[in-house]
Amino acid sequence: MAKGKYHSPRRLDAAAATRAAILDSARDLYIQRGYVNVTVAQIASAAGVAPQTVYASTGGKAEILRELLIPAIHDPSAARTLVAVARCDDPREVVDLAARGTRLAHEAHWTMLEALVPECRTEPIAAAVLEAGNAEYAAALAAIAARLTDLKALRPELSGDTAADVLWFYVGQDAWFSLVSHRKWTFDDAERWLASEAKRALLACPSR
Known part of the structure; x- marks a missing residue:
């Protein structure tokens, strides 16, 4: 046996x-x-x-750093946001959902992200995790831009690809770091302003 x-x-x-x-x-x-x-x-x-x-x-140290970053990079807020966006027919609310979802994903892990993301650039193992996470982030914003395209809500001069880049500018990771980490805004204030400005930049009819 x-x-x-x-x-x-x-x-x-x-x-x-x-x-x-x-x-x-x-x-x-x-x-x-x-x-x-x-x-x-x-x-x-x-x-x-x-x-x-x-x-x-x-x-070792780098592998530990990678393991610490993975839950933040793959926060479930992204998937929930995309589900909500797919069901939403109001372009203004779609942008609000993008701001809220990216805010929640960062806020849930903020202390660690604020301290460790800058360190990732010195560690190839951790940098690879961050790069993969940024690719997923960009893909999610591209899906949101595609939803705005489907709703025929974008400013006429914007393509779907450009709209995704605009979303990256307003609700990508650098936007949260710039306002919350560097300029000490609250997440509430940052979310409100970023959503408002993103709507102005993206939508043919930005106001309610």
């Missing part, structure tokens, strides 16, 4: 708890001290494990 591998639920639970503790500790340290100033030894100490356990469970 062939022997199969034995999987202990208790052991799996312990491994998952260890991994979560490492990721939580790394996130806190990265935010407090900056990614470049944190070592694997410090992460291990904060998580109460040996450095070898960090490598075995989550990989």
Whole structure:
């Protein structure tokens, strides 16, 4: 009789708890001290494990940074926003939904995004995750621009591709970083202004 591998639920639970503790500790340290100033030894100490356990469970610093970014990059707000946009027949509300959805996706992970996104540019592994996330972001905004095209709501000089670029300008990640992080606007104020200005730039009839 062939022997199969034995999987202990208790052991799996312990491994998952260890991994979560490492990721939580790394996130806190990265935010407090900056990614470049944190070592694997410090992460291990904060998580109460040996450095070898960090490598075995989550990989090195860059792999941990990637794992921390993935939930923010793939926040479910994007999918919910696209569903709502597909059902909406009011162009002004479509733009409002784009502003609200991108706001919620950023706000839910803001402390981590604000601290770690700039660090990604120095780490190829994390930068690849961010680049893939930006591609998904751009695709979602292109779908919203296509909905505005279907509704025949765009200014006559705008193509669908240009409309997607305009949406990127007003509700892409840089817009939230510029207003909320750099200029210290509230998310409420930023959402309201970005949605209003995006409607002016995109729609043939921007006012209600």
